[in-house]
Amino acid sequence: GAQSKNEEWGQGFQVDYTSGFTAGTVGFGLDAIALLGVRLDSGGGTNGATSTSYGGTVFPSKSDGKAVNDFSSLGVTAKAKFSQTELRYGTLMPKLPVISYNDGRLLPQTFEGGQVTSNEIKDLTLIAGQIEHVKGRNSSNNEQMSIGGANARTANSNK
Numbered sequence: 001g002a003q004s005k006n007e008e009w010g011q012g013f014q015v016d017y018t019s020g021f022t023a024g025t026v027g028f029g030l031d032a033i034a035l036l037g038v039r040l041d042s043g044g045g046t047n048g049a050t051s052t053s054y055g056g057t058v059f060p061s062k063s064d065g066k067a068v069n070d071f072s073s074l075g076v077t078a079k080a081k082f083s084q085t086e087l088r089y090g091t092l093m094p095k096l097p098v099i100s101y102n103d104g105r106l107l108p109q110t111f112e113g114g115q116v117t118s119n120e121i122k123d124l125t126l127i128a129g130q131i132e133h134v135k136g137r138n139s140s141n142n143e144q145m146s147i148g149g150a151n152a153r154t155a156n157s158n159k
Contacts, residue, residue: 008058012106084119105137
């Protein structure tokens with residue numbers, strides 16, 4: 001029969017490392033984010049996984065549809081700064097009008113790509129970039145992106 005409820009219980013851990021920039025005309029730095037999700041309970045077929053889904057509501061699923069015991073990922077971002085312009089490449093968590101990460105579950109969503117932010121002109125911030133992959137809130141894999149509500153298997157993109 002149809003699943004009558006959807007429940008999972010887990011504990012999420014997030015460690016952020018943010019460096020400064022090296023001295024000099026062009027400063028370099030490195031940021032990192034480590035994520036770990038540990039399943040405390042997701043039994044009895046209540047994880048929301050179906051034969052056509054990538055995983056349950058909170059945890060990725062094994063091939064038999066049951067939730068994994070834990071999942072983790074590590075994201076690294078290289079950065080460079082010249083004057084009032086910063087270049088970032090690697091794992092990004094943008095909060096912009098055109099793209100925004102979602103942290104409404106156990107672990108936050110992350111993106112892979114590059115971004116340039118310039119504050120060279122007083123009272124004006126310019127941001128440009130290209131996002132190439134996304135890691136879902138219930139995943140440890142970078143995948144191609146899809147627009148909200150689209151079936152990621154037929155309407156995906158790498159930009």
